[in-house]
Amino acid sequence: MADLHITSPSNPRLKELVALRRRRTREETGTTVLEGTEELTLALEAGVTPFAVYHCPELMQDYGPEAVEAARAAGATVVELSRAAFDKVAYREGPDGVLAKMPAPGLTWDEVELPAHPFVLLVEGVEKPGNLGAMLRTADAAGVDLVVAADCVTDWGNPNVVRGSKGTVFSVPVVATTRTEAWAWLGERGIAVVATTPDTETLHTDVDYSGAVAVAVGSEKYGLTTAALAASDHRVRIPMVGQANSLNVATSAAIVLYEAVRQRRP
The missing domain is CATH 3.40.1280.10 (SPOUT methyltransferase, trefoil knot domain)
Known part of the structure; x- marks a missing residue:
């Protein structure tokens, strides 16, 4: 399946990601957001599969594509974002072009x-x-x-x-x-x-x-x-x-x- 592509910062998928900055939304949906190639790689190595991975080729470092492909292989939906679209959802200074929608961490x-x-x-x-x-x-x-x-x-x-x-x-x-x-x-x-x-x-x-x-x-x-x-x-x-x-x-x-x-x- 070909990747989804999003160029508009007003896309509903991006609004859903931004909403996960609120605790109430995280608790209601059982999801959270993770930003960063290193963080995504560690989560994957721990056996946690993202629901979706959003990446911006313009911002990604050399090791970014490898993490995205690993997430794809694990079963995550992969979405390519324009720079403007990624800037809408990024919450870190100096983003490296990788962000994921994840299951909320925590055990009973x-x-x-x-x-x-x-x-x-x-x-x-x-x-x-x-x-x-x-x-x-x-x-x-x-x-x-x-x-x-x-x-x-x-x-x-x-x-x-x-x-x-x-x-x-x-x-x-x-x-x-x-x-x-x-x-x-x-x-x-x-x-x-x-x-x-x-x-x-x-x-x-x-x-x-x-x-x-x-x-x-x-x-x-x-x-x-x-x-x-x-x-x-x-x-x-x-x-x-x-x-x-x-x-x-x-x-x-x-x-x-x-x-x-x-x-x-x-």
């Missing part, structure tokens, strides 16, 4: 499968999509088995989460839930929660991460809630000697996760 609890000694990242109340995306990249690199978003302001399908994660939101199992459900689910499975907070004398290097464990971080402004800290098995802090009393949440998560990686190495 019933779909979660964990190994015998799971390694989990629990994120409570985070507001900024870029922070969620950055933590997903770290989780992917660290070999985290599941990332749980509890009472977070944004959703996993937010295009800026997808962008910040470099597409790893499609390769790392993710769940969105409430704090109460998250802690109950972990407790039922005997997964110890290590909570980050500046209000403790225990350093992040002083607890055991070798078994079934979840590292918990809180919102950018307030950190973990009092209820979350009370429900956790350990409270740890990252040593700091400067004037600021906290780190960026994504940085904090990375530091503690990699202490767990160090301890969990064979």
Whole structure:
């Protein structure tokens, strides 16, 4: 089948893509939008098939056509766009001419499968999509088995989460839930929660991460809630000697996760 071609920025297909920037539309349709050749390639390698791939030959880099062909082979509809049409749907600065309509990421609890000694990242109340995306990249690199978003302001399908994660939101199992459900689910499975907070004398290097464990971080402004800290098995802090009393949440998560990686190495 020949590719579809769209030259007009007012085409209804493009309006549908732009509408996916709204959370309500993403939730109603179960879809989201992904932009970037690298992100598309990672999603394909994770076994996620796009509904459609939109590409602009004028903007594509040398490796762009390969990603488009891989998506076509996986069963995606392929649509060629003019520069004006692609500019209508692109949401990144310096687009590379590849954009895809994707199934919204995220599992239900019933779909979660964990190994015998799971390694989990629990994120409570985070507001900024870029922070969620950055933590997903770290989780992917660290070999985290599941990332749980509890009472977070944004959703996993937010295009800026997808962008910040470099597409790893499609390769790392993710769940969105409430704090109460998250802690109950972990407790039922005997997964110890290590909570980050500046209000403790225990350093992040002083607890055991070798078994079934979840590292918990809180919102950018307030950190973990009092209820979350009370429900956790350990409270740890990252040593700091400067004037600021906290780190960026994504940085904090990375530091503690990699202490767990160090301890969990064979």
